[in-house]
Amino acid sequence: MGSDEFLPLFETRRAKGRVLYRLLVVSVFVGICLIWIHRVSHIPRKGEDGRWGWIGLLGAELWFGLYWLLTQAHRWNPVYRCTFKDRLSQRHEKDLPKVDIFVCTADPVIEPPVMVINTILSVMAYDYPPEKLSVYLSDDGGSDLTYYALREASHFAKHWLPFCKKFKVEPRSPAAYFNSSDDPLDANQSKELVLIKKLYEEMESRIENETKLGRIPEEAHSKHTGFSQWDSYSSQRDHATILQIIIDGRDTNATDKDGFVLPTLVYLAREKRPQHHHNFKAGAMNALIRVSSEISNAPIILNVDCDMYSNNSYSVRDALCFFMDEEKGHEVAFVQFPQNFKNVTRNDLYDAFLRVSSELEFHGLDGCGGPLYTGTGCFHRRDILCGRKFSKEYKGDWRSVKDIKREESVLEFEEKLKGLASSTYDKNTQWGKEMGLLYGCPVEDVITGLSIQCRGWKSVYFNPLRNAFLGVAPNTLPDILVQHKRWSEGDLQIFFSRYSPAWYAYGKINLVLQMGYSAYCLWAPNSLATLYYSVIPSLYLLRGIPLFPQNSSPWFIPFAYVITAKHICGLAEFLWCGGTILGWWNSQRMWLYKRTSSYLFAFMDTILKLLGFAESGFVISAKIADQDVSQRYEKEIMEFGTSTPMFTILSTLALINLVCFVEVLIEALMGKGIMRVYETMSLQFVLCGILVLINLPLYQALFLRKDKGKLPSSIAAKSIVLALFACVGFTLLY
Numbered sequence: 124m125g126s127d128e129f130l131p132l133f134e135t136r137r138a139k140g141r142v143l144y145r146l147l148v149v150s151v152f153v154g155i156c157l158i159w160i161h162r163v164s165h166i167p168r169k170g171e172d173g174r175w176g177w178i179g180l181l182g183a184e185l186w187f188g189l190y191w192l193l194t195q196a197h198r199w200n201p202v203y204r205c206t207f208k209d210r211l212s213q214r215h216e217k218d219l220p221k222v223d224i225f226v227c228t229a230d231p232v233i234e235p236p237v238m239v240i241n242t243i244l245s246v247m248a249y250d251y252p253p254e255k256l257s258v259y260l261s262d263d264g265g266s267d268l269t270y271y272a273l274r275e276a277s278h279f280a281k282h283w284l285p286f287c288k289k290f291k292v293e294p295r296s297p298a299a300y301f302n303s304s305d306d307p308l309d310a311n312q313s314k315e316l317v318l319i320k321k322l323y324e325e326m327e328s329r330i331e332n333e334t335k336l337g338r339i340p341e342e343a344h345s346k347h348t349g350f351s352q353w354d355s356y357s358s359q360r361d362h363a364t365i366l367q368i369i370i371d372g373r374d375t376n377a378t379d380k381d382g383f384v385l386p387t388l389v390y391l392a393r394e395k396r397p398q399h400h401h402n403f404k405a406g407a408m409n410a411l412i413r414v415s416s417e418i419s420n421a422p423i424i425l426n427v428d429c430d431m432y433s434n435n436s437y438s439v440r441d442a443l444c445f446f447m448d449e450e451k452g453h454e455v456a457f458v459q460f461p462q463n464f465k466n467v468t469r470n471d472l473y474d475a476f477l478r479v480s481s482e483l484e485f486h487g488l489d490g491c492g493g494p495l496y497t498g499t500g501c502f503h504r505r506d507i508l509c510g511r512k513f514s515k516e517y518k519g520d521w522r523s524v525k526d527i528k529r530e531e532s533v534l535e536f537e538e539k540l541k542g543l544a545s546s547t548y549d550k551n552t553q554w555g556k557e558m559g560l561l562y563g564c565p566v567e568d569v570i571t572g573l574s575i576q577c578r579g580w581k582s583v584y585f586n587p588l589r590n591a592f593l594g595v596a597p598n599t600l601p602d603i604l605v606q607h608k609r610w611s612e613g614d615l616q617i618f619f620s621r622y623s624p625a626w627y628a629y630g631k632i633n634l635v636l637q638m639g640y641s642a643y644c645l646w647a648p649n650s651l652a653t654l655y656y657s658v659i660p661s662l663y664l665l666r667g668i669p670l671f672p673q674n675s676s677p678w679f680i681p682f683a684y685v686i687t688a689k690h691i692c693g694l695a696e697f698l699w700c701g702g703t704i705l706g707w708w709n710s711q712r713m714w715l716y717k718r719t720s721s722y723l724f725a726f727m728d729t730i731l732k733l734l735g736f737a738e739s740g741f742v743i744s745a746k747i748a749d750q751d752v753s754q755r756y757e758k759e760i761m762e763f764g765t766s767t768p769m770f771t772i773l774s775t776l777a778l779i780n781l782v783c784f785v786e787v788l789i790e791a792l793m794g795k796g797i798m799r800v801y802e803t804m805s806l807q808f809v810l811c812g813i814l815v816l817i818n819l820p821l822y823q824a825l826f827l828r829k830d831k832g833k834l835p836s837s838i839a840a841k842s843i844v845l846a847l848f849a850c851v852g853f854t855l856l857y
């Protein structure tokens with residue numbers, strides 16, 4: 124106490140080397156301007172070779188340059204946060220607020236119940252007063268298997284939570300803990316470890332057996348009345364609300380094996396009816412917000428995806444350091460943690476880690492108003508999530524939140540609550556518009572975060588040394604491309620929505636933050652410029668028409684400078700964020716693949732939808748892979764396997780470049796052309812060569828590999844025909 128009272132609960136540091144970086148940015152921008160000037164002043168005259176190719180490149184370079192400017196928002200002023208949890212507990216241990224934790228799952232096959240309960244157990248075991256924690260599972264799959272698993276987990280928790288507390292184990296997801304190689308500290312622990320591991324394995328095998336059978340044993344059915352709620356269940360899309368308070372925090376009998384209180388645990392499958400739109404995850408979250416407001420009504424809400432277990436039992440306290448800071452805490456609406464993944468190989472073949480985003484760009488956004496809300500690993504203030512507007516006087520006063528009185532029995536109480544999760548509850552209300560998560564957008568999280576920031580609130584990005592949440596990254600190329608299609612499509616929809624960061628947010632949030640949001644929202648349109656850049660210069664190379672300045676021309680310098688500076692900078696950034704050189708190379712490949720497939724489809728779908736044609740669906744990416752696939756993943760071999768139009772595009776592009784490169788190389792080596800290529804078309808040749816190099820794994824998958832992860836022969840045939848058609852057609856027509 125005493126002077127301590129005025130010490131802040133968190134600290135913000137700015138990144139070093141900003142001045143140097145900004146000088147570099149200015150120099151690159153000068154280079155970009157020179158490139159634009161060159162393009163505009165040297166357009167080939169009508170009838171001259173390469174006029175249209177040139178004009179197209181001008182368009183692409185204009186786009187790239189402007190987009191690059193937007194991405195500087197992510198790098199302009201990165202900040203880093205650190206928290207003082209000891210000060211928090213000194214001052215506030217007695218009056219820590221309640222915290223509600225929402226875990227969302229949607230499908231018992233894609234998201235196996237064992238994985239779900241590991242996440243649940245890891246958050247139940249947070250280092251936090253258990254009477255102040257409530258954990259809610261929203262099961263949009265409405266699966267009795269998940270419910271069964273949750274019941275099992277509630278029994279196991281009675282042993283697991285005391286074990287965690289006694290030995291301070293980390294991480295607190297049982298599966299992750301038993302897998303980690305940490306040796307027990309002493310004989311006493313090792314004895315208990317054996318016991319608890321056995322308990323866990325029995326539970327796991329029971330759940331897995333039921334999952335395999337696909338039904339619940341009679342015995343469990345008759346023992347718990349809860350299962351009768353499935354009697355009227357007809358399908359995942361058509362069932363009444365299923366709600367059960369599995370551990371009731373008020374019940375004095377609900378204790379662990381040492382007699383301590385357990386966190387409240389609630390299962391909810393909201394009502395689904397085919398005739399009412401369920402609004403995906405946003406709908407599920409809003410149902411949880413309403414139901415929890417009657418049960419625990421905690422002022423702080425954490426939401427995590429069911430595949431992201433807590434790897435750090437202090438995260439709640441970390442987050443509270445921001446909310447409860449006396450000086451700045453009242454402006455903070457949400458605290459976002461990074462999404463980290465445990466199953467990423469060393470060189471991160473698919474750039475699934477989004478390393479630069481989480482280690483750099485989000486820190487940059489944090490420096491100008493706050494990061495995006497990314498839908499998992501995020502702590503919110505309940506009242507702000509429910510639509511509260513910013514006011515200077517606001518001091519989220521935890522103590523004033525009324526404790527809910529409950530007179531009726533638990534059964535009656537549950538019946539009463541079911542109405543809050545009905546499929547029609549939010550019709551004609553502000554839910555999904557002003558309150559809760561917003562409806563109608565595939566990336567409900569980002570648009571919700573933006574709307575909160577537009578109401579005047581700030582957000583905080585906290586990236587602790589020991590990762591707070593660990594998930595499973597997609598480990599096949601189709602999965603990751605589909606995921607990025609959904610993200611980029613949703614983000615582009617935000618750009619055109621009423622919450623557009625470009626128009627609506629103007630004057631409401633910091634200009635730099637507006638740019639930062641726009642850079643994410645404009646992922647999809649990048650596809651056009653990238654597609655153009657990766658095909659047209661190569662085809663012109665084949666025809667022998669130069670589209671870039673000669674080596675001897677002074678205009679060559681800005682091109683060379685911008686390209687080198689940008690890539691060296693990118694590489695340095697990647698290494699600084701903890702990546703490897705090969706990882707950077709892989710990320711460049713993914714950069715190309717995402718832009719020419721995911722983003723392209725996302726862009727076309729969005730435009731079609733704007734024009735009123737198609738309706739976009741929400742695809743969950745598969746989280747568990749079969750044995751072969753994981754083996755190839757471990758060896759960092761690209762996984763194609765399926766036949767999707769995205770792959771037709773990718774392999775056609777790769778083949779066009781291969782044909783152009785090989786053809787020009789042969790001609791140059793055989794004839795006198797080599798000097799001409801060197802002098803007039805070196806940039807074009809290098810560009811084509813790099814495209815070939817980066818596509819090496821794809822050629823392997825097309826022609827050399829025999830395993831199941833290769834490109835299907837139908838795709839190979841299609842793309843060979845298309846590529847030859849393009850090359851021959853271009854040379855003939857031109």
Ligand SMILES: *[C@@H]1O[C@H](CO)[C@@H](O)[C@H](O)[C@H]1NC(C)=O
Pocket residue numbers: 325328329332
């Ligand atoms: C699960 O099934 C396996 C094999 O079918 C069996 O050996 C095991 O005893 C079962 N486990 C439980 C807990 O019923």
Ligand SMILES: *[C@@H]1O[C@H](CO)[C@@H](O)[C@H](O)[C@H]1NC(C)=O
Pocket residue numbers: 465466595598746747748753
């Ligand atoms: C994750 O990695 C571990 C070890 O590398 C492996 O045993 C496990 O099967 C992987 N899980 C998935 C879902 O790929």
Ligand SMILES: *[C@@H]1O[C@H](CO)[C@@H](O)[C@H](O)[C@H]1NC(C)=O
Pocket residue numbers: 293294434435463588589590
């Ligand atoms: C997760 O937690 C464990 C145990 O505390 C720690 O050793 C590990 O480094 C953490 N994982 C990551 C990726 O930070």
